[in-house]
Amino acid sequence: MSGGEYGYQIARFRERLTHGEVAELGVRIEVRGEVVLLTGTLPTADRRDEILRIAEAELAGIPFHEDLVVAGADPPDRLEELR
Numbered sequence: 001m002s003g004g005e006y007g008y009q010i011a012r013f014r015e016r017l018t019h020g021e022v023a024e025l026g027v028r029i030e031v032r033g034e035v036v037l038l039t040g041t042l043p044t045a046d047r048r049d050e051i052l053r054i055a056e057a058e059l060a061g062i063p064f065h066e067d068l069v070v071a072g073a074d075p076p077d078r079l080e081e082l083r
Contacts, residue, residue, distance in 0.1 A: 006036075006059075010029065013058035014029055016054055016058060017051070022050055024040075024051060026042060027040040027051060034063060035065055036059060036062055036063070036064040038055060039066075039068065041071050042068055042070055043070075044070060045070050047070075052068070
């Protein structure tokens with residue numbers, strides 16, 4: 001797959017990620033052989049779940065793998081001891 005066979009679906013998915021209800025610019029979409037690869041860092045687990053839900057809908061029938069990391073931006077739950 002060079003993207004041509006599924007080019008419309010991939011383009012629509014990209015459009016939803018950049019201009020849709022999610023507007024997530026931190027996700028890269030690459031076509032690698034027969035698979036679409038999603039990579040990037042997201043602010044929350046909920047955002048990651050939303051991206052995957054959209055991917056499943058928009059990329060139906062296209063195999064995809066994801067390596068989406070959630071950035072831990074929560075404050076520490078305890079004081080750090082300095083020695």
